Amino acid sequence: MSERRRNRRKNERKKHQPKSNITKKDKIIAFVVIVLIFVIAAIAAVYYSLHKSGLTLF
Secondary structure (H helix, E strand, C coil): CCHHHHHHHHHHHHHCCCCCCCCHHHHHHHHHHHHHHHHHHHHHHHHHHHHHHCCCCC
16 A cells, blocks of 8 residues: 555544544533523522512422
């Protein structure tokens, strides 16, 4: 195999590498954490609103 062909193949392999090292598992975990933060914030807002109006939940 000629050197030029070898270098071309090596360059093609480098092009197909992922741009980031973030795995699919990490993306799923991040999405779940964001959703949980949103849900907790919504529950806290509702609880605060009801507490401010004079109702007690717990």
